[in-house]
Amino acid sequence: MKKGSGTHVSTFENDPQVPGEWKAVDFVTNISDFKPGSKSWKGDLFLKEFEFHKGGSTHKSFWTWTKGHVYHAGDQTDAKYTVEKIDGEDYLFLEWMSGDVTIRGRKPKYYVFKRR
Template identity: 40%
Template sequence: MLGAFDNAILAYTTTSWTNGLIINKQSKTASRYEIKDIDGATYMFFEWKNGDYSFRHKEPWFYVLKKSDSNDYSNFKPKRILEDDVDLPFEDDEQMIGIWQSVDCVNNIEDFIPYKRNWPGDFFLTEISFDTGGALTLSMDSEKVSNPLITWTKGLVLNRFNKTASRCEIREIDGETFMFYEWKSGDYQYRGMKPSFYVLKKLDSVGDN
């Protein structure tokens, strides 16, 4: 599903739709929509379930959208604003190898305070497993994703499908090891927005918490 926000650029979103509902798997919301014809024009009343709904349990309000055309945008290709250099050789880094579990999400690395969680909701990205040789597995929305087009090298996760090179900065804080992983979503690729950071804690083994 496509959408345009502050900069009015039509781009991919994290949402999909079915009859009467717009579903956002990342925010785990199902927003009702209702279509009405009023005075010769067609309007959609779209339930806006933002953070006030998800985290503060407030009633959602409605966007009112006026239909401008009936075109099929299934084959529309949004223009990518930002592309990274992903043609980089593998460089080993023993620090990265292992399992990392999400503990927070912050706008800036300096915003992270251990044991004082900044992000109030569930994590879309829950875990990353870095294997030897550059392979990795991402756990997202209860699914594990392992793809030869998504690899790692020292300090970076390279996504050759999305053409993003996401920085991974490892820091020792209060005796524990954390990774700050740049989250270069569609907002970065198609809208030119600054990426936020997932904060992941290194686990010594699969059974650790």
Template identity: 50%
Template sequence: MKTKLILLTALLFVSGAVAAGDTKSGKAAGNVIEDDINLPFVDDKEVQGSWRSVDFVAEPGQFDPKKRSWDDELYLKELVFLPGGKTLNGWLTWTKGVVMHRGDKTASKYLIKKMAGAEYMFFEWKSGDYTIRHQKPEYYVLKKQGGIKRDKIDLPFNDDPQVVGTWESVDFVESPEKFTPAEKAWAGDLYLKEMTFKEGGKGGNTWWSWTKGVVMHSGDRTASAYTIKDIGGTQYMFFEWKSGDYTFRGMKPHYYVLKKK
């Protein structure tokens, strides 16, 4: 299949089945198409989770799981659908069967099909070819990677006097066994700078609390284990980092290594 250049809109996506309403389109000033994006929210449990792009086709019927059609790199890498019509991108929202882009004012339909034992989404790609050139949108094909993982966070409080205080991040490792105090594994800046554990299970921020061996995040609804080890006379904490790789993509969490101040 010959590769085809896609004219991207000014506001790009970062990195679809019954519609909740008709995605009626109109023409605004300058003859640019704007869809109706004021659609009521209708839930869709099936769509929630992480979807990774695997192909780009003119029509859903052209997709073959065994043979990729698009020769070039896929611009759209993934879509993550959160509960309540939200996504990881602030400018994208969804209702059953439709994704709304508030910047481009497009309402793109999605269709989910089960093929060869996997779930695939066919997502209308309403780029500038649609809004400016008035061409029929083609489709990204995305494969479901996993649903949204939520941990049990209503855990009873058990005290742990040794954890109380402020801990400063010193490294980020795949597993505690791979930490070496004399040699830093993570080359870049550490996103998590420090953690403050207050008495009675309170955290340094209002959205997290702790009980012995576990930190609970009320927003992400994750329960991350921590362990404290003495290495060479210094206490280090190994803290599970349950980011989107864990909650959306089903990956095993890595660990922040922190040292008590």
């Protein structure tokens, strides 16, 4: 999803499976590329963690969330997320809205987070 029209969550919809701390474990081109225990991204991950707080706030003031979406106020982007249970563990896949996506129109890649 490219730049959104809004920079924050105007109407919050809760997603009870999301609040809490998530640790970054990988960065993949497609969600289906993720294999627990096998890291696709060989370098250091830019994002190390993500905290979803109740009510739509996060650990960073420029990010807010509502069910299925994370908004970045500075970049004015709307990234989709999804949570999947794999081998009994919760993993959150978050679109990474880099310049390749917002400027060049490419398909977003995904940060993969595991619930702490």
